[in-house]
Amino acid sequence: MSEHQYHPTVGEMSSDDVVIRAARPEDCKEILRMIKELAVYEEMAEKATLTEDALREDAFGDQPYYRALVAEVPSDGRDETRLIGYAMYYFCYCPWLGRAIYLEDFYVEPEYRGGGIGTSIMKEVAKIGVKHRCSKMQWVCLNWNDVAISFYKKHGGKDVT
Amino acid sequence: MTSQAFVIRAARPEDCGEIARIIKELAAHQGLGHKETVAEEALREDAFRDDPYFRALVAEVPRDVNSPDSGTRLVGYAMYYFCYSPFVRRVMYLEDFYVEPAYRAHGIGTSLMKAVAKIGVESNCTKMQWVCLNWNDVAISFYKKHGGKDVTVEENWHLFRMDREELLAFTEA
Numbered sequence: 001m002s003e004h005q006y007h008p009t010v011g012e013m014s015s016d017d018v019v020i021r022a023a024r025p026e027d028c029k030e031i032l033r034m035i036k037e038l039a040v041y042e043e044m045a046e047k048a049t050l051t052e053d054a055l056r057e058d059a060f061g062d063q064p065y066y067r068a069l070v071a072e073v074p075s076d077g078r079d080e081t082r083l084i085g086y087a088m089y090y091f092c093y094c095p096w097l098g099r100a101i102y103l104e105d106f107y108v109e110p111e112y113r114g115g116g117i118g119t120s121i122m123k124e125v126a127k128i129g130v131k132h133r134c135s136k137m138q139w140v141c142l143n144w145n146d147v148a149i150s151f152y153k154k155h156g157g158k159d160v161t
Numbered sequence: 162m163t164s165q166a167f168v169i170r171a172a173r174p175e176d177c178g179e180i181a182r183i184i185k186e187l188a189a190h191q192g193l194g195h196k197e198t199v200a201e202e203a204l205r206e207d208a209f210r211d212d213p214y215f216r217a218l219v220a221e222v223p224r225d226v227n228s229p230d231s232g233t234r235l236v237g238y239a240m241y242y243f244c245y246s247p248f249v250r251r252v253m254y255l256e257d258f259y260v261e262p263a264y265r266a267h268g269i270g271t272s273l274m275k276a277v278a279k280i281g282v283e284s285n286c287t288k289m290q291w292v293c294l295n296w297n298d299v300a301i302s303f304y305k306k307h308g309g310k311d312v313t314v315e316e317n318w319h320l321f322r323m324d325r326e327e328l329l330a331f332t333e334a
Contacts, residue, residue: 092215
Protein backbone atom coordinates (compact mmCIF):
# COMPACT_ATOMS: atom_id res chain seq x y z
CA MET A 1 0.00 0.00 0.00
CA SER A 2 1.17 3.58 -0.42
CA GLU A 3 2.59 5.69 2.37
CA HIS A 4 -0.80 7.36 2.70
CA GLN A 5 -2.56 5.08 5.15
CA TYR A 6 -5.61 7.20 5.82
CA HIS A 7 -8.07 7.72 3.02
CA PRO A 8 -11.04 9.69 4.22
CA THR A 9 -14.03 8.58 2.19
CA VAL A 10 -16.41 11.06 0.69
CA GLY A 11 -18.91 10.23 3.41
CA GLU A 12 -16.44 11.02 6.20
CA MET A 13 -15.16 14.19 4.65
CA SER A 14 -16.84 17.51 4.86
CA SER A 15 -16.63 19.74 1.83
CA ASP A 16 -14.24 21.84 3.90
CA ASP A 17 -11.71 19.02 3.74
CA VAL A 18 -11.29 19.29 0.00
CA VAL A 19 -9.19 22.18 -1.12
CA ILE A 20 -9.20 23.13 -4.77
CA ARG A 21 -6.22 25.29 -5.55
CA ALA A 22 -3.87 26.27 -8.35
CA ALA A 23 -1.31 23.60 -9.17
CA ARG A 24 2.32 24.13 -8.14
CA PRO A 25 5.46 22.77 -9.82
CA GLU A 26 5.85 20.12 -7.14
CA ASP A 27 2.37 18.76 -7.92
CA CYS A 28 3.40 17.55 -11.37
CA LYS A 29 4.31 14.03 -10.27
CA GLU A 30 0.85 13.46 -8.81
CA ILE A 31 -0.86 15.19 -11.75
CA LEU A 32 0.96 12.83 -14.10
CA ARG A 33 -0.24 9.86 -12.04
CA MET A 34 -3.82 11.07 -12.39
CA ILE A 35 -3.42 11.81 -16.13
CA LYS A 36 -2.41 8.17 -16.55
CA GLU A 37 -5.39 6.98 -14.48
CA LEU A 38 -7.75 9.05 -16.63
CA ALA A 39 -6.11 7.68 -19.79
CA VAL A 40 -6.82 4.13 -18.63
CA TYR A 41 -10.48 5.07 -18.03
CA GLU A 42 -10.69 6.61 -21.55
CA GLU A 43 -9.17 3.43 -23.01
CA MET A 44 -6.15 5.40 -24.21
CA ALA A 45 -3.54 4.24 -21.73
CA GLU A 46 -0.87 3.80 -24.42
CA LYS A 47 -1.15 7.48 -25.34
CA ALA A 48 -0.16 8.82 -21.92
CA THR A 49 3.57 9.11 -22.53
CA LEU A 50 4.13 12.58 -21.09
CA THR A 51 6.88 12.94 -18.51
CA GLU A 52 6.74 14.80 -15.22
CA ASP A 53 9.46 17.20 -16.42
CA ALA A 54 7.55 18.01 -19.61
CA LEU A 55 4.37 18.69 -17.62
CA ARG A 56 6.29 21.00 -15.32
CA GLU A 57 8.07 22.86 -18.12
CA ASP A 58 4.84 23.35 -20.06
CA ALA A 59 2.95 24.91 -17.15
CA PHE A 60 5.68 26.63 -15.18
CA GLY A 61 8.15 27.64 -17.88
CA ASP A 62 8.49 31.04 -19.56
CA GLN A 63 5.21 30.64 -21.31
CA PRO A 64 2.43 28.53 -19.84
CA TYR A 65 0.86 26.22 -22.43
CA TYR A 66 -1.69 25.06 -19.89
CA ARG A 67 -2.76 25.79 -16.34
CA ALA A 68 -4.04 23.39 -13.72
CA LEU A 69 -6.08 23.18 -10.56
CA VAL A 70 -5.74 20.34 -8.09
CA ALA A 71 -8.08 18.91 -5.46
CA GLU A 72 -6.29 18.18 -2.22
CA VAL A 73 -7.46 16.23 0.85
CA PRO A 74 -5.87 15.60 4.24
CA SER A 75 -3.85 12.45 4.51
CA ASP A 76 -2.54 10.43 7.42
CA GLY A 77 -4.54 12.59 9.81
CA ARG A 78 -1.56 14.97 10.14
CA ASP A 79 -0.53 17.99 8.13
CA GLU A 80 0.07 15.84 5.08
CA THR A 81 -2.15 16.10 2.06
CA ARG A 82 -2.61 14.21 -1.15
CA LEU A 83 -4.07 15.08 -4.52
CA ILE A 84 -7.22 13.28 -5.57
CA GLY A 85 -8.27 15.29 -8.59
CA TYR A 86 -7.12 17.85 -11.13
CA ALA A 87 -8.28 20.01 -13.99
CA MET A 88 -6.20 21.19 -16.90
CA TYR A 89 -7.31 24.32 -18.77
CA TYR A 90 -6.07 27.13 -21.00
CA PHE A 91 -7.33 30.33 -22.55
CA CYS A 92 -8.60 30.55 -26.10
CA TYR A 93 -10.16 33.20 -28.24
CA CYS A 94 -13.16 33.78 -30.42
CA PRO A 95 -13.26 36.56 -33.03
CA TRP A 96 -16.90 37.22 -32.15
CA LEU A 97 -16.79 37.16 -28.38
CA GLY A 98 -13.16 37.53 -27.39
CA ARG A 99 -11.65 35.57 -24.54
CA ALA A 100 -12.74 32.01 -23.90
CA ILE A 101 -11.62 29.29 -21.51
CA TYR A 102 -11.02 25.70 -22.54
CA LEU A 103 -11.36 22.81 -20.12
CA GLU A 104 -8.91 20.23 -21.45
CA ASP A 105 -9.15 17.56 -18.78
CA PHE A 106 -10.59 16.97 -15.36
CA TYR A 107 -10.54 13.96 -13.14
CA VAL A 108 -11.43 12.79 -9.65
CA GLU A 109 -10.16 9.50 -8.28
CA PRO A 110 -12.95 6.89 -8.32
CA GLU A 111 -13.25 6.53 -4.54
CA TYR A 112 -13.77 10.30 -4.20
CA ARG A 113 -16.58 10.57 -6.72
CA GLY A 114 -20.23 11.16 -5.92
CA GLY A 115 -19.45 13.91 -3.43
CA GLY A 116 -19.46 16.92 -5.74
CA ILE A 117 -15.69 17.29 -6.08
CA GLY A 118 -15.81 17.02 -9.87
CA THR A 119 -18.51 19.67 -10.03
CA SER A 120 -16.45 21.89 -7.73
CA ILE A 121 -13.36 21.53 -9.89
CA MET A 122 -15.28 22.32 -13.07
CA LYS A 123 -16.90 25.27 -11.31
CA GLU A 124 -13.52 26.65 -10.26
CA VAL A 125 -12.34 26.59 -13.86
CA ALA A 126 -15.57 28.30 -14.93
CA LYS A 127 -15.02 30.96 -12.21
CA ILE A 128 -11.52 31.61 -13.52
CA GLY A 129 -13.10 32.07 -16.91
CA VAL A 130 -15.64 34.56 -15.57
CA LYS A 131 -12.90 36.43 -13.69
CA HIS A 132 -10.88 36.75 -16.93
CA ARG A 133 -13.95 38.04 -18.80
CA CYS A 134 -14.28 34.88 -20.89
CA SER A 135 -17.51 34.65 -22.83
CA LYS A 136 -17.64 30.90 -22.97
CA MET A 137 -16.11 27.67 -21.75
CA GLN A 138 -15.59 24.78 -24.16
CA TRP A 139 -14.46 21.20 -23.91
CA VAL A 140 -14.80 17.93 -25.82
CA CYS A 141 -16.35 14.65 -24.83
CA LEU A 142 -16.52 11.27 -26.51
CA ASN A 143 -20.03 10.70 -27.77
CA TRP A 144 -20.34 7.29 -26.07
CA ASN A 145 -19.53 8.68 -22.61
CA ASP A 146 -23.11 8.86 -21.31
CA VAL A 147 -22.09 9.47 -17.69
CA ALA A 148 -20.03 12.51 -18.66
CA ILE A 149 -22.64 13.79 -21.13
CA SER A 150 -25.41 13.68 -18.47
CA PHE A 151 -23.11 15.44 -16.00
CA TYR A 152 -22.32 18.22 -18.48
CA LYS A 153 -25.93 18.72 -19.55
CA LYS A 154 -27.09 18.81 -15.94
CA HIS A 155 -24.78 21.76 -15.37
CA GLY A 156 -25.80 23.66 -18.50
CA GLY A 157 -23.33 22.41 -21.07
CA LYS A 158 -24.54 22.11 -24.64
CA ASP A 159 -23.37 19.64 -27.26
CA VAL A 160 -22.56 22.02 -30.14
CA THR A 161 -21.54 19.20 -32.45
CA MET B 162 -2.63 39.19 -59.17
CA THR B 163 0.56 37.21 -59.15
CA SER B 164 1.55 34.86 -56.37
CA GLN B 165 4.34 37.27 -55.43
CA ALA B 166 1.90 40.09 -54.89
CA PHE B 167 0.85 39.09 -51.40
CA VAL B 168 2.79 38.84 -48.17
CA ILE B 169 1.88 36.73 -45.17
CA ARG B 170 3.35 38.13 -41.97
CA ALA B 171 2.78 38.27 -38.23
CA ALA B 172 0.16 40.80 -37.19
CA ARG B 173 1.35 43.98 -35.48
CA PRO B 174 -0.53 46.16 -32.96
CA GLU B 175 -1.30 48.72 -35.66
CA ASP B 176 -3.05 46.04 -37.76
CA CYS B 177 -5.84 45.61 -35.23
CA GLY B 178 -8.12 48.15 -36.87
CA GLU B 179 -7.92 46.27 -40.17
CA ILE B 180 -8.26 42.90 -38.44
CA ALA B 181 -11.42 44.13 -36.70
CA ARG B 182 -12.74 45.22 -40.11
CA ILE B 183 -11.91 41.82 -41.63
CA ILE B 184 -13.66 40.01 -38.78
CA LYS B 185 -16.74 42.18 -39.36
CA GLU B 186 -16.63 41.35 -43.08
CA LEU B 187 -16.39 37.66 -42.27
CA ALA B 188 -19.43 38.02 -40.01
CA ALA B 189 -21.39 39.79 -42.75
CA HIS B 190 -20.27 37.15 -45.24
CA GLN B 191 -21.80 34.49 -42.97
CA GLY B 192 -25.03 36.46 -42.70
CA LEU B 193 -24.17 37.55 -39.15
CA GLY B 194 -23.24 41.16 -39.80
CA HIS B 195 -25.64 42.34 -37.11
CA LYS B 196 -23.71 40.46 -34.42
CA GLU B 197 -21.10 42.18 -32.35
CA THR B 198 -17.51 41.22 -32.97
CA VAL B 199 -14.39 41.96 -30.97
CA ALA B 200 -13.42 45.64 -31.03
CA GLU B 201 -10.03 46.89 -32.21
CA GLU B 202 -8.87 47.88 -28.71
CA ALA B 203 -9.80 44.51 -27.22
CA LEU B 204 -8.00 42.69 -30.04
CA ARG B 205 -4.89 44.78 -29.41
CA GLU B 206 -5.00 44.25 -25.63
CA ASP B 207 -5.56 40.52 -25.95
CA ALA B 208 -2.95 39.78 -28.62
CA PHE B 209 -0.10 42.08 -27.69
CA ARG B 210 0.67 41.35 -24.06
CA ASP B 211 3.09 39.07 -22.18
CA ASP B 212 0.67 36.17 -22.17
CA PRO B 213 -1.41 36.62 -25.33
CA TYR B 214 -4.88 35.13 -25.65
CA PHE B 215 -4.35 34.73 -29.38
CA ARG B 216 -1.92 35.46 -32.17
CA ALA B 217 -2.56 36.43 -35.78
CA LEU B 218 -1.07 36.43 -39.23
CA VAL B 219 -2.20 38.84 -41.91
CA ALA B 220 -2.19 38.72 -45.72
CA GLU B 221 -1.08 42.03 -47.15
CA VAL B 222 -1.25 43.33 -50.72
CA PRO B 223 -0.18 46.62 -52.30
CA ARG B 224 -3.00 49.15 -52.44
CA ASP B 225 -2.18 49.79 -56.06
CA VAL B 226 -0.13 47.16 -57.82
CA ASN B 227 1.01 49.77 -60.34
CA SER B 228 2.12 52.26 -57.73
CA PRO B 229 4.79 50.93 -55.33
CA ASP B 230 4.40 53.83 -52.89
CA SER B 231 0.68 53.44 -52.51
CA GLY B 232 1.05 51.50 -49.29
CA THR B 233 -0.56 48.20 -48.41
CA ARG B 234 -3.85 46.86 -47.19
CA LEU B 235 -4.86 43.67 -45.46
CA VAL B 236 -7.03 41.25 -47.40
CA GLY B 237 -7.00 38.27 -45.07
CA TYR B 238 -5.98 37.03 -41.70
CA ALA B 239 -5.58 33.94 -39.56
CA MET B 240 -6.17 33.78 -35.82
CA TYR B 241 -4.47 31.02 -33.84
CA TYR B 242 -3.35 30.10 -30.34
CA PHE B 243 -1.57 27.33 -28.55
CA CYS B 244 -3.46 24.61 -26.75
CA TYR B 245 -2.37 21.56 -24.85
CA SER B 246 -3.00 17.87 -24.61
CA PRO B 247 -1.74 15.81 -21.74
CA PHE B 248 -0.95 13.11 -24.30
CA VAL B 249 1.04 15.08 -26.85
CA ARG B 250 1.90 18.44 -25.20
CA ARG B 251 1.63 21.53 -27.36
CA VAL B 252 -1.12 21.74 -29.92
CA MET B 253 -1.73 24.42 -32.53
CA TYR B 254 -5.27 25.68 -32.79
CA LEU B 255 -6.44 27.47 -35.91
CA GLU B 256 -9.36 29.57 -34.70
CA ASP B 257 -10.21 31.51 -37.82
CA PHE B 258 -8.94 32.34 -41.26
CA TYR B 259 -10.47 34.42 -43.95
CA VAL B 260 -9.61 35.94 -47.29
CA GLU B 261 -11.71 38.69 -48.86
CA PRO B 262 -13.78 37.25 -51.71
CA ALA B 263 -12.06 39.36 -54.37
CA TYR B 264 -8.70 37.88 -53.40
CA ARG B 265 -9.62 34.22 -53.33
CA ALA B 266 -8.39 31.45 -55.64
CA HIS B 267 -4.85 32.82 -55.55
CA GLY B 268 -3.61 30.53 -52.82
CA ILE B 269 -3.77 33.10 -50.04
CA GLY B 270 -6.02 30.91 -47.87
CA THR B 271 -3.76 27.90 -48.30
CA SER B 272 -0.73 30.09 -47.57
CA LEU B 273 -2.30 31.42 -44.39
CA MET B 274 -3.19 27.94 -43.17
CA LYS B 275 0.27 26.65 -44.12
CA ALA B 276 1.93 29.54 -42.29
CA VAL B 277 0.02 28.71 -39.09
CA ALA B 278 0.90 25.02 -39.49
CA LYS B 279 4.57 25.97 -39.94
CA ILE B 280 4.52 27.98 -36.72
CA GLY B 281 3.03 24.91 -35.09
CA VAL B 282 5.84 22.69 -36.35
CA GLU B 283 8.50 25.21 -35.31
CA SER B 284 6.93 25.46 -31.87
CA ASN B 285 6.98 21.67 -31.43
CA CYS B 286 3.22 21.29 -31.70
CA THR B 287 2.23 17.71 -32.28
CA LYS B 288 -1.01 18.49 -34.05
CA MET B 289 -3.21 21.30 -35.34
CA GLN B 290 -6.93 21.44 -34.69
CA TRP B 291 -9.86 23.56 -35.79
CA VAL B 292 -13.63 23.31 -36.11
CA CYS B 293 -15.80 23.40 -39.19
CA LEU B 294 -19.54 23.36 -39.67
CA ASN B 295 -20.59 20.02 -41.08
CA TRP B 296 -22.59 21.59 -43.91
CA ASN B 297 -19.63 23.58 -45.22
CA ASP B 298 -18.70 21.24 -48.07
CA VAL B 299 -16.29 23.69 -49.69
CA ALA B 300 -14.29 24.07 -46.49
CA ILE B 301 -14.44 20.34 -45.72
CA SER B 302 -13.06 19.45 -49.18
CA PHE B 303 -10.34 22.05 -48.76
CA TYR B 304 -9.32 20.67 -45.37
CA LYS B 305 -9.39 17.04 -46.48
CA LYS B 306 -7.39 17.88 -49.60
CA HIS B 307 -4.64 19.21 -47.33
CA GLY B 308 -4.72 16.25 -44.97
CA GLY B 309 -7.21 17.32 -42.32
CA LYS B 310 -9.34 14.65 -40.66
CA ASP B 311 -12.82 15.03 -39.24
CA VAL B 312 -12.31 13.63 -35.74
CA THR B 313 -15.98 13.89 -34.87
CA VAL B 314 -16.72 11.34 -37.56
CA GLU B 315 -13.55 9.30 -37.13
CA GLU B 316 -13.06 9.36 -33.34
CA ASN B 317 -16.46 10.32 -31.85
CA TRP B 318 -15.40 13.64 -30.31
CA HIS B 319 -18.15 16.17 -29.65
CA LEU B 320 -17.59 19.80 -28.72
CA PHE B 321 -19.42 21.09 -25.66
CA ARG B 322 -19.94 24.68 -24.66
CA MET B 323 -21.29 26.89 -21.91
CA ASP B 324 -21.98 30.41 -23.10
CA ARG B 325 -21.78 33.36 -20.75
CA GLU B 326 -25.31 32.84 -19.46
CA GLU B 327 -24.66 29.19 -18.59
CA LEU B 328 -21.24 30.05 -17.12
CA LEU B 329 -22.77 32.61 -14.75
CA ALA B 330 -25.61 30.29 -13.76
CA PHE B 331 -23.17 27.45 -13.14
CA THR B 332 -20.69 29.47 -11.09
CA GLU B 333 -23.35 31.17 -9.00
CA ALA B 334 -25.30 27.99 -8.20
